[in-house]
Amino acid sequence: MSALALRGPVWVTVRRHRRPLWGALALLVLSAATVIGLRVWTASRQAKCPDGDLTACGDDIFQYSDAHRTSLWAMEYGATGMVVTALLVAAFVAGPMVARDLESGAYRMLWTQSATPGAWLMAKIVVPAVVVAAGVGALAGVYRWSWTYLAEGEGGFSALSWHDPFTYGAIGPASVAYALLAVAIGALAGLLVRRTVAAMAVAGLTTGAVALLMAGAVREHLWPVQTVTGGRATEALTSSxxxxxxxxxxxxxxxxxxxxxxxxxxxxxxxxxxxxxxxxxxxxxxPSSHFWPLQLVETGIVLGVAALVTVAAFFVLRRRHA
Known part of the structure; x- marks a missing residue:
């Protein structure tokens, strides 16, 4: 147990921010439990067709159960929350974790207690990175498990299409990559701005801008498209x-x-x-078969950017506090 005990700046970071960390854990458990509960509730409702329809197969009427509709609603807004999480992570790291120490002068005391500036910054990055990687990764797995079941239904609920920006950002490894990028951007913004509230705003806006740029202008070009013609082109409008x-x-x-x-x-x-x-x-x-190639390429790019931003943060720290 002692070998696994937290020490030095890492222990100080966890100790100082234990309440937000416990709050994040509670929110994670609540979110996962809600998704799992709704998934079980939906599966327990009797349906007459494999796609979840309560009416006879082949008729002109399509009707979901209350459980299915509630799950669709929860997944839509939950996926939005998953994407927004990256902005919150960036703001928290930039403000309360990094800029507050610099703004208040607390870093002087921390750096004189056998903790170097590099070790201090490393703790500010490692602690949230481990927490968000584990938490967001677990929640993305739960969301994908539930989404896979719900997306098999019909009824025109396009918000759960795999390529919807919010759904896409919640059911794959890219969600973890963006959370880690948020940590890196938060650390760099905190070091550059050195004012708690201003750093939070800069980090959140920067992370959001990167996510919007990727979703709106870059993502579709990360993997070669397929060109279809005739009837296949018409069918693709609803399936791809x-x-x-x-x-x-x-x-x-x-x-x-x-x-x-x-x-x-x-x-x-x-x-x-x-x-x-x-x-x-x-x-x-x-087509849907492009989901994983797009996710993996985007994940690699975002992780690469996160690594560069992290290096930039240590460079700024060394230049200002050598």
Missing amino acids: WVTVDGMLTASGERLDWEPCYSPARAVEPAKCMAERGGVTNFADIH
Whole structure:
């Protein structure tokens, strides 16, 4: 037991922030228990079809049980919370953990008690990194377990599509990578800003900006898309992540739908595209089989950025407190 005991700056960090750490553990257990409970409740409701429909298979009516609808709602908002967690982690590390010591001058006392500046910063990074990696990883596993079951149903609940930004960020290893990046950004922001509230704002906004950039402009390019045409392109609109769609001319030129939805055009979009020379539909898609390649590539990139930000934090510490 003594070999595993926390010592030095790590012990001090855990001791000083034990209440938020216990609070995070309680929130983790509550979240996981809620998801597991809803999953068990949903599975216990009698359904007449494998996809969860309570009505007869093959009819025109689709009806979920109250348990299923509640689970869908909880998963949607829970996934949003999982993504927001990274922003909260960044703000906490930047403010209460790093900037507060610098702003109050407490670091002078800590550094004179056999703790070097490097050991102090290492503890500020390692403690939250271990906590969020374990906690977010466990919760992502629980969310994926429940999502896999719920996503098999029908009913048009598109918010649980695997490529929805919030769902995507909650059911794979990228969620852990973003949490670790948040720790690194928080540490660097705390060292640079040195004011608790300002550092929290900078870290949270920076982490959010990185996540938005990845989701909105980078993610779709991390793995080659598949191009489908004809009926497959139409089917892909509801079953895959469509990045580009339109029509092809006889020569293979791509036509975008957007000009045909202009209010200035009096004809229907399909007729408009035909007048422009469109002969068949096309779509560039990421099918569900691309989930893991996209996740793994994005995870690697984010972890690489986190490592660079961590190195930058130690560089700033050395330059300012050598």
